[in-house]
Amino acid sequence: MADAARLLDGYDLRRLALGAVGSHSALDVASGARAQGLRSVVVTAKGRERTYARHFARRGDPDRGCVDRTIELERFADVLDDGVQNELRAESVLFVPNRSFEVYLHERYSYDEIEARMRVPIFGNRRLLRAEERDEEANQYALLARAGIRHPRSFASPDEIDGPAIVKAPHAKVGFERAFFLCASRSEYEAQARKLIADGMLTEDGLRNARIEEYALGPTINLNFFYSPMLGELELLGTDTRRQTNLDGLRALPPDQLEAARAIPVRMEEAGHIAATVVESMLEGAFDLGERFVAAARDANPPGVIGPFALQCVIVAGPPKALVVYDVSLRIPGSPGTRYTPYSAYRWGRDVSVGERIAMEVVFARDADRLADVVT
Numbered sequence: 001m002a003d004a005a006r007l008l009d010g011y012d013l014r015r016l017a018l019g020a021v022g023s024h025s026a027l028d029v030a031s032g033a034r035a036q037g038l039r040s041v042v043v044t045a046k047g048r049e050r051t052y053a054r055h056f057a058r059r060g061d062p063d064r065g066c067v068d069r070t071i072e073l074e075r076f077a078d079v080l081d082d083g084v085q086n087e088l089r090a091e092s093v094l095f096v097p098n099r100s101f102e103v104y105l106h107e108r109y110s111y112d113e114i115e116a117r118m119r120v121p122i123f124g125n126r127r128l129l130r131a132e133e134r135d136e137e138a139n140q141y142a143l144l145a146r147a148g149i150r151h152p153r154s155f156a157s158p159d160e161i162d163g164p165a166i167v168k169a170p171h172a173k174v175g176f177e178r179a180f181f182l183c184a185s186r187s188e189y190e191a192q193a194r195k196l197i198a199d200g201m202l203t204e205d206g207l208r209n210a211r212i213e214e215y216a217l218g219p220t221i222n223l224n225f226f227y228s229p230m231l232g233e234l235e236l237l238g239t240d241t242r243r244q245t246n247l248d249g250l251r252a253l254p255p256d257q258l259e260a261a262r263a264i265p266v267r268m269e270e271a272g273h274i275a276a277t278v279v280e281s282m283l284e285g286a287f288d289l290g291e292r293f294v295a296a297a298r299d300a301n302p303p304g305v306i307g308p309f310a311l312q313c314v315i316v317a318g319p320p321k322a323l324v325v326y327d328v329s330l331r332i333p334g335s336p337g338t339r340y341t342p343y344s345a346y347r348w349g350r351d352v353s354v355g356e357r358i359a360m361e362v363v364f365a366r367d368a369d370r371l372a373d374v375v376t
């Protein structure tokens with residue numbers, strides 16, 4: 001794989017652009033680029049371009065919008081085609097991978113192919129993206145174990161289930177979603193699995209490859225961190241929690257309707273995020289988790305974490321209360337609303353979105369002639 005300095009060869013540092021796949025958090029990236037005087041390029045799939053090319057396109061008189069250029073492709077995965085790669089390089093694009101980048105490209109390519117064929121510099125460590133996949137050997141669970149971070153215990157088979165458990169299986173129809181379901185015994189596991197298979201949401205193969213783990217009880221909180229190679233420091237940019245279908249709808253049911261909803265499978269599809277704070281006494285523990293994870297990732301896959309990552313936690317009851325990490329995001333999170341929690345303002349004197357913090361790091365690196373330290 002090409003090294004960072006070679007990937008940057010020929011780039012015009014006076015007209016750098018941040019690029020992203022048009023989904024998930026592309027607008028956050030584009031807005032952040034604009035705030036720091038950089039350009040933005042969004043790559044979209046056919047039929048999904050209007051958000052970027054029309055509604056949020058950069059225009060003047062008056063100055064508005066944040067997306068400077070939209071490149072429309074037949075499919076997202078076409079971003080790895082030589083012609084598109086050349087076009088992005090001609091725009092001096094630094095690509096910011098989001099979850100959509102991973103899932104849409106991984107439907108067509110292996111991670112080895114993605115890492116090798118992407119000739120555009122990636123902001124962050126491209127070799128860590130695969131760690132989000134549960135079937136990769138050096139995955140997030142291996143990193144959490146290496147860091148000594150508490151995460152839900154896993155069950156090797158349904159026979160081991162001895163309390164509330166969550167089953168994480170690939171969705172039968174939507175490749176980037178998972179067919180989560182909850183159970184507390186083998187009999188409940190089998191009943192829920194049969195219903196989801198009958199409804200076409202789950203396959204037998206998907207069930208065989210599912211992960212079964214303890215369902216930690218408590219409110220969820222995403223700790224959205226940023227590790228800065230330029231400053232050598234870890235930052236907490238913001239915290240949030242998720243809105244999910246149809247879980248949030250079931251939670252809102254009045255008690256007298258719960259029996260009627262008993263047969264409805266719980267769905268945990270991403271629908272949005274809500275800014276949410278944590279009590280200040282938990283911040284020290286949160287930073288400890290982040291610092292341990294950064295150290296473990298650096299040891300496992302140098303240079304380790306560059307830029308944004310998130311530890312998705314459950315706050316379990318105490319005393320003392322504790323953070324249990326149930327998922328890890330090794331790229332920009334999908335929640336631009338984290339800027340509306342106070343943590344970035346405590347550090348920078350104003351609210352800073354994840355997209356703008358990425359742009360800030362690029363500007364710091366460009367001005368110090370260290371761009372190769374923040375891209376791979």
